[in-house]
Amino acid sequence: MISIEKVSKTYKGASRPALDTVSIEIEKGDFVFLVGASGSGKSSLLRMMLREDVPSKGSIFVLGENLISIPARRVPYFRRNIGMVFQDFRLLPNKTVAQNVAFCLEVIGKSPAFIAEAVPAVLKLVGLEGKQERYPNELSGGEQQRVALARAIVNKPQLLLADEPTGNLDPATSQDIVNLLERISAAGTTIVMATHDRGIVDRLKRRVVVLKDGQIVSDSRGVGYEAAEVNR
């Protein structure tokens, strides 16, 4: 699913690399937490997987595409198989919940009939029935992140990338979002989630990859945050 080998990335003007010879394999159906302090390279790694950025060195394959050599015009089609959510939700404030989700199907050329069917179904899945016509500013943070999740999965992606999706949410709401992610994972979607939230990592006991100063310092399965840190 994802194969990253000896990837390094140095941004212009930075003294040390954001990623430093990172290698990682992620299998289909994995649920992987990327943990580490701010600036440890979690977001950079996610950006590489989405091909928002290209490594300075190394090789990266995602969903069978070589992301070093993929032509620019194929990138959009590659991204249609990937969903992504962010800490700041990134919803369009002038569109309703349903329009926000429909928008991302419209712009990749899905038929109105498909959209009319898929949007209510995915909103039901994330627990937002009855709120289709609300605007983002009328929703709580947790509800807004559900809209973002609905948008990320409505096209049934094989891979879901989440960059601190619970970073702006209180613990109870965070738990709801993580429960939703678990259900999405159970349906077969591969999930890579960058997070600071020890509580979530400890509870779920999934694969935990610890990054520090752009390097992977530990990669363990079925343990909590502390254990992963100790494993190094």
Place this chain on the structure above:
Amino acid sequence: MKLGYVFGEVAQGLKRNLSMVVSIVLVTFLSLTFVGTAALLQLQIGEMKNYWYDRAQVAVYLCSSYSPAEACPQGEASADVKTSIEAKLKDNTLSPYVEKYFFLDHNQAYAQFKQEFASNTITKYVTADQLNETFWVKLKNPADGAIITQSFSGVAGVEEVRDQRSYLDQIFSILNAASLAAVGIASVMLFSAILLISTTIRQSAFSRRRELGIMRLVGASNFYIQLPFVIEGVVAAAIGSILAGAAVLAIVQFFVQGYLATALPFTNFVGLSTGLVLVPILFGLGVLLAGFASIIAIKRYLRA
């Protein structure tokens, strides 16, 4: 592809940047009007060349009793002079170049003068013997005027040899300079139109950066993302081009045909049909330039 979406975005973008769009329209309008005017001038020059070069003749003015002494020390040209000139025009050296020639004596020249200046009081003060007797030579190729000039300049009894083309060339070089100036102004303005378009497109893209970010995130194709912006630039420039086309037609209709053609009745002027040929060319030029500028602007914005 959802055309509704694309045109909705275009309409929104045009509305949001109304003042910039208006300035694009105005600058394209003015610059293309200059281009159109320059083209009209060139066509007019062509038209006049066709007409006048065909009619241009070389005049061999013979000495009259009023001629200045430096050119005509012997005074009035004698009959011998006339026969020798006529013989020269007929001989084997010159006759291959000459289509025909005719001679005007004092009285014929006076009659022609009166006809040409019928409405002018000058006819009252001019007498027949003041006007030169003249051999009018029409050449097979009007460009060969120099041959006649060289053959007869300085010959005794000839006051002056004048190729009418030399007058025409002066007029044409003035018109040419005017059309060059128009093209110069037009190219500066077209350049600023291109810069304006790319600034507007970048601004438009910036005000839609959230949508653009999400579109790129979910995998909308580059074509789909860029199309509304390109159409936005093209629509603005197209409006300007249509106005420029209308302005060129108005110039032809009201200035050239309405004023010049009545003021100078013996000259052929460009007509509406010529103006109509220019309209699609101006439109195409405006649309092409705007499309080009918009594509480059939006591509650069998205890459950054």
